[in-house]
Amino acid sequence: MQEDFLHYIWQHKKINGFHLKTTQYESLEILSVGKHNINSGPDFFNAQLKIGDQLWAGNVEIHIKSSDWFVHNHETDKAYDNVILHVVWEHDTEIFRKNNSIIPTLELKQYIDKDVLQNYNKLFASKNKWINCETDFADVDSFILNNWLERIYFERLERKSNTIEKLLEVSKNNWEAVLFKMLTKNFGLKVNGDSFFSLANSIDYSIVRKLQTNNQALESLIFGQAGLLEEDIQEPYFLELKKEYLFLKQKFSLSNTQVTPIQFFRLRPQNFPTIRLSQLASLYHEQHNLFSKIIEIKNINDYYKLFSVSTSEFWKTHYTFQKVSKLTQKKIAKSFVDLLLINTIIPIKFRYAKHINEDINDLIINLLQHIPSEKNSIVTAFNNLKQVSKSALQSQALIQLKTEYCDKNKCLQCAVGNALIIK
Template structure:
């Protein structure tokens, strides 16, 4: 039995409330269950009850056992002084406030709907499954599911926005600096994202501003700070980059402390860090005041225009310094730019919208719906249960659903789980 389930029972009144009584036999008339509180403090605020012919307005606290009140030390917490009813699965002890007045208790175990219990046990059975509701997921009404995924998309954005606000504080409100770090992280993709982020964090963005018009300087700093210019190589371009980097490192006082090592292993050559770093450099060579351009952009095509870049000339015939290859223009693909839009542009623009007071939500909804669904293991597994994804909005919602709800078995806080339980 989970306490969350008791919250569900109370919130949706999944019990016989025709003749409710406290454990002491006092009649209870339920007027309002109150507002569900997901933060600290009592579980439901502003409930209205008639207990023993007296009207009460206040909070409701819910536990599996009544004695949990003392286990959680609510008797000494002033936040619980206004609790007017203690709702429990099992009453094993009387509960008192700090002033020694007894709190009325409602025991649920003998009055709960048997069908609700059946649904709960079915949803939370011990059978090993990818998600608890996978047997019923295909039966959920499409309107309910699509609305829930849209809400989860914005919930995911809120979480990312919190991280961005911390970066913004650390960079003294420099949006360009924050954008650079996040773009670097996503140019590194999953394998090198953290390493690219640590590299970008090791460079004050004022340095990028000073050198971004000189392609060879910018590329040298990105490569040097990433640790790619450490050994000596018999390559003319490498030697020139190494020379530039040593000069710039001394000039700007650059340090490589806390920069994580890069990985080449199990990467396709187009995703080698050498190629992605060169492309990142080209974005900044091509675009002055990139943040302003991003804020002004509206459509997916606007962003394709901004982020469609190739590498510097040397990397047209190389993937690493040691070996030359057939000449090839290594251009950022639309799929790659879509990932930049999803993981960097939209979160940054959402955060800027919150802080600046300008509402870009309609633009962001239009933009995310223009992008093709992502392809990853989570999305593929959901799609095997039922067709869902129409755009990247749904796939972002599915990622949030799996990582923040299904993995933690928060079915009772999920629209899908609630819909399944409400059928019983």
């Protein structure tokens, strides 16, 4: 038995029986359970109860045993002076107010439906499952599940947008600068995401804006700050970039000492940092005022057009500076734009909409429903239990579900867990 379960029972009135009685055999009517308190102090504030013929307004404290009151030293804490009801699983001792009157106690174990208790115990019984509800996940009503996934997707989006908010504070609300940092980070994918982000942080966005009309200068800036122009290579294009970068470094007092080293290891050639950084430079060369454009666009196909850029000419026949390869255009693929939409564009749009008090939730849902479900171990495992992920909306929500609810045993705060407990 966990105290959280008793909180859940009280908060949602999952109490079996209309004729409740306290341990002192007084009738008890719950008019309002009060507001759940997740901080220090009593568990529920401002409850309204009728005990016997007396109306009460005050706080409710919940424990497994009545004696836990003393274990937690509540008898010496003034914050508990206004407790009007002690809710426990097992009543093993009386609790008194400072005036020696008994605090009424409700013993829950005689009022909880046996099926609810059995379902709860089953949910938390095994420690070896991938998720607690894996044997019953497929039985959850699809309407309940889909509504829950939509809700927790926006929880995940809120968390992502909080990162954006912090970047806005640093940049003094320069949305274009924040977009550049977020895009650069996500051009690096998982392997180089942090490295690319440190690269973006090493460049004042005003420099990017000044160089946008000159793609080679922009590429030299990005490659130089990434530390990719420091080797002794005699390739002509490498030498041109290096010369340009040394000029820019002096002109803008640049430093890349805080940039995390870029990795090539275990990357497919199309994801080599050289290719992704060249595509990033081309994007900013071809699309000025990029932030305004992504805010205005509402159709996913227009995003594919906006990001339909290739590398500079040199990289069409190279993956590294030192080796010639077969001629390919190396355009940003739709699947890569999908990742940018999920991880950068939609979070930026969401945060900006909140900034201007605009509700774009329906637009976001529509965009995500046009993006295929991501493929990763979490999504695959859920789909093996029940085919649930059909778009990026569900795949992102499933990541949130696994990491923020399943892994933390927060089944009582999860609509799936609730549905399985109260069948």
